[in-house]
Amino acid sequence: MLSDIEYPSDLRKLSSAQLPALAQELRKFIIDIVASKEGHLGASLGVIELTIALHYIFDTPNDQLVWDVGHQAYPHKILTGRKNRFHTNRQLGGLSGFPKRDESAYDTFGVGHSSTSISAALGMAIASKLKGDTYKQHIAVIGDASIASGMAFEGLNHGGVTDANLLIILNDNAIGIDPSVGALKEYLTKAKVGRKPKTDNIIEALNFKYYGPVDGHDLPTLLRELKRLQSVEGPKLLHIITTKGKGLKQAEENQVQYHAPGKFNAHTGELLPKKDVQAPPKFQDVFGLTLLELARNNPKIVGITPAMPTGSSLKYMMDEMPDRAFDVGIAEQHAVTLAAGMATQGLTVFCTIYSTFLQRAYDQIIHDVALQNLPVIFCVDRSGLVGADGATHHGVFDIAYLNCIPNLLIAAPSNEIELRNLLYTASLGLSHPIAIRYPRGRGTLLNWQKPFENFVVGKGICLSKGTKAAIISTGTIGANVMEAIRISKANLAHYHFPFIKPLDTKLLHTILAAYDTILTVEEGTIIGGFGSTIVSYATKQKYKGTLETLGVPDTFIEQGTPEELQHLCGISINALVERFKGL
Structure with missing residues (x-):
């Protein structure tokens, strides 16, 4: 029929x-x-x-x-x-x-x-x-x-x-x-x-x-x-x-x-076996396993998620410490203000919310957390282009909508080890709230569970030196930049800024003085994003060179694989190779 x-x-x-x-x-x-x-x-x-x-x-x-x-x-x-x-x-x-x-x-x-x-x-x-x-x-x-x-x-x-x-x-x-x-x-x-x-x-x-x-x-x-x-x-x-x-x-x-089971046998219902190869961890698991490790040694740590314990991997902590990890249901606003209330009492609160869902609690971030300067640790999962879920789920706006909020720190680690160390640093106690953004899917490192190291807040890193131009990236999109530089064999410097806010203005001043051409790369919106912050600072410094921002354009990006969508935005490896050759 x-x-x-x-x-x-x-x-x-x-x-x-x-x-x-x-x-x-x-x-x-x-x-x-x-x-x-x-x-x-x-x-x-x-x-x-x-x-x-x-x-x-x-x-x-x-x-x-x-x-x-x-x-x-x-x-x-x-x-x-x-x-x-x-x-x-x-x-x-x-x-x-x-x-x-x-x-x-x-x-x-x-x-x-x-x-x-x-x-x-x-x-x-x-x-x-x-x-x-x-x-x-x-x-x-x-x-x-x-x-x-x-x-x-x-x-x-x-x-x-x-x-x-x-x-x-x-x-x-x-x-x-x-x-x-x-x-x-x-x-x-x-x-x-x-x-x-x-x-x-x-x-x-x-x-x-x-x-x-x-x-x-x-x-x-x-x-x-x-x-x-x-x-x-x-x-x-x-x-x-x-x-x-x-x-x-x-x-x-x-x-x-x-x-959402992935591929399976339509006749039997059994999930298709994965290839028997060791794979890097999902970023959500780096968060979940690291948080559990930190919580075992710090009784003040609590975790909160709005209805995503499995998706965020807070489930690891919920299973072992059910009295310190909370699924509050589909209630992002409540999750954020609950975290704020806990923070007033001296708890170290990790609030994990998908980037696209954190949009639903914007007033609470401003009014209940940042205005009172409460050191809530927002773990912003699924940041960037998430792929097949499409326009309703891409986490491409968080840099722009968080960047304008006073008191709030914003960090974007380049890999699993940096995420782990940022979580550790935040757990030691910060004087401000912080948002740590990381993508959907797997990272690139197998041996990521290294001994903890303290992160210096607001400090950028030079990843490679070059003379023709400088590339400044933030977050895991830096891996695309590094590979594109390698393939194109371009003589380019590459700087990674783990902190979008506060910006490492000392390093940025050095970059502006040394290069006539600078490109910023991010997996977030160009308007109001990381690159726009660089442009604003460069304008104040009366920078005379060429400064171009690459990222998600001013349109809603539809569904597709992450690689396809990165290419549409000009930030895939192949797209960056062509752009770097042009430099």
């Missing part, structure tokens, strides 16, 4: 009795492609039946459907005109891994970060009412991990006092990427087994009509409930229970690993 379905209008030609068989076809289609192309698996397998039911009952895209985060939107994409291009998912020039407005009229709202669906769908519902489109339905699908976030509660708080035609589907599977945490999760667990009386319903207390919980894999029940709710006016919530990874045994049993 799937071969005959391009759009929901085709889906609606089927009888309801045919839909369970279609669900099996759709599940197999996703498994077959993700097994070879990679992507987010478990979340999409968990909403197969829900996706079919929503597009079968509602008149999408006239009725407006908003997916939260979007990890689970693969079946939605396949049923809305993108089936034949689904094999290009998350590839350069292909489909985005997340709903995207300019990709399809069925993607009513672009997402990639969590907890936005209720506010967006409520805004659409209010707008429809103002325009007189009272027949339209507005549906937000949100998970039990995302609904615990502050923004989701803000949307519920507002939606409950409107007469907007809003339906929230609470997709409750007790897991986001890692298992859900917190008091709301415990409340929902009790609701599933009927231990919460009707008079103690948190959803109804917020003026939403509550329905459920119902089995989210039971298509007849889903169809019946959604059809009934079409005629119920005002704000309402349907609580459905699903299993992440439904239909693939390994994905059901190991939901964390099969969130």
